[in-house]
Amino acid sequence: MIKYYIRVSTVEQKLHRQLLAYKDADITYIDKTSGKDMNRPKLQEMLTNLLPKDIVVVKSLDRLSRNTMDLLEIVKQIQDKGATLKVLDKDIDTATPIGKFFLTVIGAVAELERENINKRIKEGIAIAKEQGKYKGRKKGSIELKGESLNRFKIFYKKGFNKTELSKEFKVSRSTIYRWEKVLKERNQI
Known part of the structure; x- marks a missing residue:
C-alpha cells in the first residue's frame, strides 16, 4: 500500500504543491503543524498503521522532519x-x-553531530568549573531522609513501580534505583 x-507548517499554508506532486497514493496523511518534532497526529497514525511492504512517500525530506535525529527515528520505524521510504524531490528510495x-550517510552525519554536541557540553562544563560557575548538583540535594524516607518505604512496600516513585518524589528513575540499593544494603526495605 x-x-x-x-x-505544512501552519493551517494557512497551501497543500497544492505537495498534492500535485504525487497522485498514486492509496492513503494520504496530512499534518498542518511544525516539523520540529515527531508529535504530529497524522505522522503517528501513519507510522502506527504501517505494514510490511508498504511504501511511504514524501515530496521532500523536510516534510517528514526538520530534525535529523527525528528523521532517522522515523526512517527506522518505517524500516x-x-x-520503505520514497522521497520524490531527491529520487531516494530505501528499497534500492x-x-x-x-x-547511512545521514545517519553518520547525525552521529557526528551528537558527538560534537557532547564534546561542546563537556568543554563548556570544564570552562564553567575553571571559572567557579559550575559546581555540579548540591551534595545531598536528593538524599532520602526524615518524612520522605518514611513515605518512600510505604510506597515501595505497596508496590509502586520506579516510574511512579520517581514522579511522586520528583527525582529521576536512576535516583530511585540508588535509593532502593542503599535501603536494601541497610536492610530497611
Missing part, C-alpha cells in the same frame, strides 16, 4: 515495520541500494 505523507546508502 502506498502512503503519502504531506505536511522496522518492513516498509543507493537509497539505503543515502540514509
Whole structure:
C-alpha cells in the first residue's frame, strides 16, 4: 500500500504543491503543524498503521522532519515495520541500494553531530568549573531522609513501580534505583 505523507507548517499554508506532486497514493496523511518534532497526529497514525511492504512517500525530506535525529527515528520505524521510504524531490528510495546508502550517510552525519554536541557540553562544563560557575548538583540535594524516607518505604512496600516513585518524589528513575540499593544494603526495605 502506498502512503503519502504531506505536511505544512501552519493551517494557512497551501497543500497544492505537495498534492500535485504525487497522485498514486492509496492513503494520504496530512499534518498542518511544525516539523520540529515527531508529535504530529497524522505522522503517528501513519507510522502506527504501517505494514510490511508498504511504501511511504514524501515530496521532500523536510516534510517528514526538520530534525535529523527525528528523521532517522522515523526512517527506522518505517524500516522496522518492513516498509520503505520514497522521497520524490531527491529520487531516494530505501528499497534500492543507493537509497539505503543515502540514509547511512545521514545517519553518520547525525552521529557526528551528537558527538560534537557532547564534546561542546563537556568543554563548556570544564570552562564553567575553571571559572567557579559550575559546581555540579548540591551534595545531598536528593538524599532520602526524615518524612520522605518514611513515605518512600510505604510506597515501595505497596508496590509502586520506579516510574511512579520517581514522579511522586520528583527525582529521576536512576535516583530511585540508588535509593532502593542503599535501603536494601541497610536492610530497611
